[in-house]
Amino acid sequence: MPEGKPAGVPCIQLDSQRRCKLYGLPERPRVCVEFGADAAVCGESREQAMRWLGWPKR
Numbered sequence: 001m002p003e004g005k006p007a008g009v010p011c012i013q014l015d016s017q018r019r020c021k022l023y024g025l026p027e028r029p030r031v032c033v034e035f036g037a038d039a040a041v042c043g044e045s046r047e048q049a050m051r052w053l054g055w056p057k058r
């Protein structure tokens with residue numbers, strides 16, 4: 001996303017199953033490559049992560 005991804009807005013690189021279309025490719029943003037998912041943030045499901053992050057359900 002040229003201007004950056006605003007909080008709460010799904011990335012345009014997500015496919016219909018919410019998988020990153022750039023995963024494993026050199027075009028994937030560095031911030032995404034360096035992000036380490038952690039159960040303390042992500043929980044055990046997408047719903048739990050979204051609830052903990054305080055974002056509206058999409």
Ligand code: SF4
Nearest residue numbers: 011013014020022032
């Ligand atoms: S990993 Fe990065 S590029 Fe891929 S979908 Fe998530 S935010 Fe978008």
